Structures are given as structure tokens and as C-alpha cells.
Amino acid sequence: MAGIDKKDNQFPKGMHVLAVDDDRTCLVVLKAALQKCHYQVTTTNSAITALQLLREKKNKFDLVISDVHMPDMDGFKLLELVGLEMDLPVIMLSMNDDPRVMMKGIMHGARFYLTKPVKIEELKNIWQHVIRRNKLDPKNTGKAINNHENPDSGGGSGNELTTGGASDQSSKPSRKRKEQDEDEDHDNGNDNDSGEDPSAQKKPRVVWSLELHLKFVAAVEQLGIDKAVPEKILDLMNVEKLTRENVASHLQKYRLYLRTVNTITNQQHSNIGSSFSSGDTSSYLRMSPLTGIGQLQTLNNSGYGLRSFSPSNMIGRLNTPSGLHAHGFNYNDNQFQFPSSGLLGGAGGNNGQIFLYGRGLNSVQNFSTKFDPKQSFGRENHHHHQGGIYDNNPNSVGSSLPKNKSHSHLYLIIIIIIIVIVATKICGQMNATI
DNA sequence: CTCCGAATAT
DNA sequence: AATATTCGGA
Numbered sequence: 001m002a003g004i005d006k007k008d009n010q011f012p013k014g015m016h017v018l019a020v021d022d023d024r025t026c027l028v029v030l031k032a033a034l035q036k037c038h039y040q041v042t043t044t045n046s047a048i049t050a051l052q053l054l055r056e057k058k059n060k061f062d063l064v065i066s067d068v069h070m071p072d073m074d075g076f077k078l079l080e081l082v083g084l085e086m087d088l089p090v091i092m093l094s095m096n097d098d099p100r101v102m103m104k105g106i107m108h109g110a111r112f113y114l115t116k117p118v119k120i121e122e123l124k125n126i127w128q129h130v131i132r133r134n135k136l137d138p139k140n141t142g143k144a145i146n147n148h149e150n151p152d153s154g155g156g157s158g159n160e161l162t163t164g165g166a167s168d169q170s171s172k173p174s175r176k177r178k179e180q181d182e183d184e185d186h187d188n189g190n191d192n193d194s195g196e197d198p199s200a201q202k203k204p205r206v207v208w209s210l211e212l213h214l215k216f217v218a219a220v221e222q223l224g225i226d227k228a229v230p231e232k233i234l235d236l237m238n239v240e241k242l243t244r245e246n247v248a249s250h251l252q253k254y255r256l257y258l259r260t261v262n263t264i265t266n267q268q269h270s271n272i273g274s275s276f277s278s279g280d281t282s283s284y285l286r287m288s289p290l291t292g293i294g295q296l297q298t299l300n301n302s303g304y305g306l307r308s309f310s311p312s313n314m315i316g317r318l319n320t321p322s323g324l325h326a327h328g329f330n331y332n333d334n335q336f337q338f339p340s341s342g343l344l345g346g347a348g349g350n351n352g353q354i355f356l357y358g359r360g361l362n363s364v365q366n367f368s369t370k371f372d373p374k375q376s377f378g379r380e381n382h383h384h385h386q387g388g389i390y391d392n393n394p395n396s397v398g399s400s401l402p403k404n405k406s407h408s409h410l411y412l413i414i415i416i417i418i419i420v421i422v423a424t425k426i427c428g429q430m431n432a433t434i
Numbered sequence: 435c436t437c438c439g440a441a442t443a444t
Numbered sequence: 445a446a447t448a449t450t451c452g453g454a
Contacts, residue, residue, distance in 0.1 A: 205447055205448075206446095206447070207446090208446080208447085229438065229439090231436095231438090244437080244438095245447095245449075246447080248437090248439070250447080252440075253446075335446080337445090337446090338446095
């Protein structure tokens with residue numbers, strides 16, 4: 001890039017600006033103003049020409065200032081193309097000061113949004129938008145709009161989420177961390193733009209899909225719950241870009257969940273349950289890892305009966321993708337949810353865990369809804385990195401779409417029936433013991 | 435100095 | 445609510 005040295009605090013007088021506006025008057029004014037600010041200016045009244053210029057001499061320009069409304073090409077389009085093809089900062093310009101339009105520009109990657117008439121004071125400072133280093137993939141400059149991309153798409157990245165082998169432990173001593181790249185401003189204490197910087201990178205959050213969770217649980221199981229510490233779990237899981245912190249966080253929650261669940265079961269198993277659930281209060285550690293799964297198992301199997309009472313094989317079976325696919329669920333990009341083990345969990349039956357979702361029916365419904373593969377909206381995010389750890393579904397959080405009620409209801413009903421049957425059995429047992 | 439885990443923040 | 449980040453302590 002032309003005359004800019006970001007290390008020195010030197011004012012970038014030589015900065016080369018390409019100004020694009022179909023309105024000649026505006027263009028002339030803009031050019032004059034820019035020149036007054038000691039920028040080097042090239043003008044054009046056509047976005048297409050601008051694009052050509054940019055393509056020809058990618059390195060000649062440092063900054064593009066473009067009007068939004070132009071006959072040959074929408075300013076947004078230009079913005080997008082520039083973002084896609086080269087890594088140049090773009091400042092949008094229009095008379096429209098509608099915040100929504102401005103937001104649109106910013107969200108499409110504009111570094112700043114100016115409104116006409118442009119004040120020269122504003123132009124004086126635009127150089128700052130160039131300085132910000134942008135070492136991330138050029139591709140996300142363009143449309144940061146509805147994709148969460150993971151920070152480095154660099155090498156391999158084939159995290160084997162889709163593979164069922166949760167118990168596989170190709171012991172990899174090296175820890176892999178997801179490097180996060182905060183782009184940081186440096187030594188220019190000048191901050192005049194009150195707006196947000198669009199290039200601010202959102203760091204992706206890990207989404208604990210069912211699959212991830214299963215890996216997690218498997219790892220915990222393998223280690224033994226009391227030996228399961230984040231780092232070891234992380235190793236066993238062997239999932240790229242997952243950090244120890246991620247695991248730690250999840251582990252924290254997991255433990256909390258287990259404790260809750262166990263408290264509940266212990267409360268009610270006064271004399272019934274002694275036969276199973278390792279009664280020992282201090283060792284909620286033993287039965288618990290399974291509880292988390294048990295319910296899922298039940299859900300997944302909903303239609304297929306609940307003979308799956310043996311905790312040990314629950315994991316085994318659940319781990320295989322086929323098991324999960326049984327209903328055609330696309331579990332892959334869905335968030336796993338700890339069943340809400342609300343107050344009225346059932347009296348722990350043969351393996352208490354299944355009953356814990358007394359109130360969890362809600363979550364059940366949620367579950368099936370979310371997991372329905374035919375999900376009406378045609379999600380267009382099958383491209384890039386299947387099996388990612390992160391959430392690439394814009395709709396994912398926040399909206400529990402009531403689609404496909406019938407399905408949900410079906411599952412709900414089935415589950416209720418199962419519960420009733422089991423409850424009956426238990427009552428039978430109770431009576432027998434008494 | 436590294437890791438864990440509870441507390442706290444987003 | 446789910447995940448991230450912080451922070452005191454081993």
C-alpha cells in the first residue's frame with residue numbers, strides 16, 4: 001500500500017483515495033476536500049470503472065470512498081466486490097442518514113459511513129480507517145453478515161465431528177488452541193468515530209452440539225469422573241480448535257448439572273432406589289455421567305422403546321452416528337441442551353435418569369423441533385467446514401420456531417406414554433417391596 | 435509458571 | 445441460558 005507506514009505516527013499524506021460518485025458535482029467537491037487533506041485522489045463517476053481501476057492496480061489505492069446510489073452499480077455491490085477481491089477499506093457515502101441503511105453498509109464491511117454533505121473535518125480523519133491492520137482472511141471482509149466463520153480456516157480443519165468414535169484417543173500430547181486474533185489499534189490515540197468499527201471481529205463461540213457433548217462425556221467416562229480435568233478431556237476428545245477453557249467451562253456446567261440431578265434423585269430414593277443409583281452422596285460422580293445422556297438416549301429412541309436401561313451401553317450406542325441418525329436427525333449443528341432437571345423429576349426407577357425430565361418435557365419438545373431435519377427454512381449453510389465447532393446457523397439461538405408441530409407432538413406423546421408405563425412399573429415394584 | 439475450578443461477565 | 449473470561453489458589 002502506498003505511502004502508509006503504520007509504525008511511525010506519521011500522518012499519511014500520500015494516502016491514495018479512490019473516490020466514486022456518479023454525481024459529478026459531489027465528486028468534484030469531494031476531490032477538492034480530499035486534496036485539501038493532503039490525500040492523493042483519483043475520481044471516477046462509475047462504480048464499474050472504479051472496480052476496473054482497482055483491479056488493475058490493486059496496490060495503488062489505500063482507500064475507497066464510494067457513494068451508495070449509483071446507476072451502474074449499487075454502492076453496496078461495489079463494497080462487496082471490493083471486499084471480496086481485494087482487501088481495501090471502503091467508506092460509504094450517501095445523503096441518506098437512515099441508520100438502517102448505514103447499518104447495512106457497516107454490516108457489509110464498510111469501514112465507515114459518511115453522509116453528505118461531507119465535512120472536511122471528517123475527511124481529515126478517514127486515514128485511520130486504513131491503518132487498522134486486517135490480517136484475517138480477506139474473505140470475511142466482504143460479507144460478515146450472516147456467517148460466523150472460524151478464525152483460522154487455515155490448515156486441515158477436518159475436525160472429525162462426524163465420526164462416531166468417541167472413545168478413540170489418538171493421544172495427542174500437543175494441545176491445540178484456537179488462536180484468537182483480536183485486531184487491536186495501536187498508537188494513534190485519535191478516536192473520533194463514534195461508530196463501531198465494522199472490522200471488529202466477533203470471536204466464535206463454541207457450540208456444544210450433541211455430538212460434541214457425547215465426545216465430552218465419553219472422555220469423562222474414560223478418565224473417570226474424578227480424574228477428568230479439562231486438559232485431559234480435551235486430549236481425549238481430540239477436537240480441533242477446542243480449548244481447555246472451552247472444556248473447562250462445559251465441565252463446570254456438566255458437574256453442576258450432575259450435582260443437581262443427583263441431589264434430586266437422592267432426595268427421593270429414600271428407600272426405593274437403594275438398589276441402583278450409587279447412593280453415596282459424595283460420589284455423584286459415578287452414575288451421573290450417564291444421566292446426562294440417558295435422557296437423550298430416551299429421546300432419540302423415543303419411539304423405539306426404552307430397553308436401553310443399561311448405562312454402560314448407552315454411551316456405546318449413542319456414540320455411533322448411526323444411532324443418532326436413526327430418526328434422520330441432523331444433530332450435527334445443533335446445540336446440545338442439558339435437560340432441565342426441574343423439580344419434579346421422577347422417582348428414580350431402574351435407572352433413575354430417565355425420569356428426571358418431569359418438567360423437561362419442554363426441552364423435549366424443543367429438542368425434536370430443533371432437530372427436525374426437514375426444517376422448513378432452507379438453510380444454506382452446508383458449505384464450509386462441516387462439523388465445525390461453532391455455530392454457523394444464524395437462526396440457531398433465539399428462535400424456537402414452532403415448525404412442524406405434529407412431529408413434536410408425536411414425540412411428546414410417545415414420551416409421555418413411556419413415562420407412564422415406567423411409572424406404573426415402579427409403582428408395582430414399590431408395592432411389592434412394601 | 436501452568437492448570438483447575440468457582441465466580442463472574444457477556 | 446450458554447459459553448467465555450477472570451482470578452485466587454494449588
